[in-house]
Amino acid sequence: AQSVTQPDIHITVSEGASLELRCNYSYGATPYLFWYVQSPGQGLQLLLKYFSGDTLVQGIKGFEAEFKRSQSSFNLRKPSVHWSDAAEYFCALNTGGFKTIFGAGTRLFVKA
Amino acid sequence: DAGVTQSPTHLIKTRGQQVTLRCSPISGHKSVSWYQQVLGQGPQFIFQYYEKEERGRGNFPDRFSARQFPNYSSELNVNALLLGDSALYLCASSSLGDTEAFFGQGTRLTVV
Numbered sequence: 001a002q003s004v005t006q007p008d009i010h011i012t013v014s015e016g017a018s019l020e021l022r023c024n025y026s027y028g029a030t031p032y033l034f035w036y037v038q039s040p041g042q043g044l045q046l047l048l049k050y051f052s053g054d055t056l057v058q059g060i061k062g063f064e065a066e067f068k069r070s071q072s073s074f075n076l077r078k079p080s081v082h083w084s085d086a087a088e089y090f091c092a093l094n095t096g097g098f099k100t101i102f103g104a105g106t107r108l109f110v111k112a
Numbered sequence: 113d114a115g116v117t118q119s120p121t122h123l124i125k126t127r128g129q130q131v132t133l134r135c136s137p138i139s140g141h142k143s144v145s146w147y148q149q150v151l152g153q154g155p156q157f158i159f160q161y162y163e164k165e166e167r168g169r170g171n172f173p174d175r176f177s178a179r180q181f182p183n184y185s186s187e188l189n190v191n192a193l194l195l196g197d198s199a200l201y202l203c204a205s206s207s208l209g210d211t212e213a214f215f216g217q218g219t220r221l222t223v224v
Contacts (some may be wrong), residue, residue: 004154032211043116043202044155044215051211090154094211098168099145100204102154 002027004091006103013081014111021076021106023091031093033074034100035065038088047089050074061085086110114139116205116216124222125193133188133219137205143167144186145213146178147202155202161186190221198223 003026013019025031032051036044048059055067065076074091091103117136125131137144143162147155157170161180180186184205190197200220204213 034212036215041200041220043217044204046212046214049212092154096211098160099157099170100155100211100213101157102147104152104154 004103010107012109019078034092118216135203141205149200
């Protein structure tokens with residue numbers, strides 16, 4: 001069965017510091033992978049997606065993610081975090097079917 | 113262009129009641145999916161509809177039902193509400209064959 005694991009329930013980062021959010025997936029082939037961000041009480045906004053090709057994907061708001069097949073990972077990174085990045089981040093996969101499977105999310109706190 | 117719109121934004125219902133949530137997809141999108149997001153968890157897939165046909169269903173009881181209209185808007189119905197149905201209900205639209213889903217802001221349902 002397909003699944004997505006986000007090992008960190010919450011992470012605290014100082015403003016201006018770098019960020020890496022971890023995501024591991026379980027699927028027999030290469031899935032379509034996504035990172036979404038959700039502010040409190042809001043819907044989901046797509047940050048970036050990986051379908052195929054270059055394993056380093058650039059997204060909005062200065063985020064990037066790297067797909068590593070050997071590690072079944074799709075970690076999200078940002079070189080310098082801003083206070084406005086505080087939110088919940090979800091990694092998700094789709095195997096080409098009708099549903100997207102989400103991880104449990106990682107809550108990002110940014111301290112001044 | 114308008115994104116995915118959901119109504120109402122908030123709703124309070126009593127146990128045992130029935131509720132109907134509404135979703136209008138992005139113009140040109142013919143596929144609508146519904147997700148349930150319980151507090152502190154990632155979204156869980158409930159249904160996907162395309163051209164008024166159900167294409168997939170998640171692991172939810174028969175109390176949950178949905179339909180799609182000729183204009184591609186959709187309704188999610190939940191009967192005999194339980195306290196555990198309290199959640200943010202997200203609607204997403206996509207083009208057929210496109211695994212990227214665009215999410216609405218959600219409907220916050222509270223069952224008391």
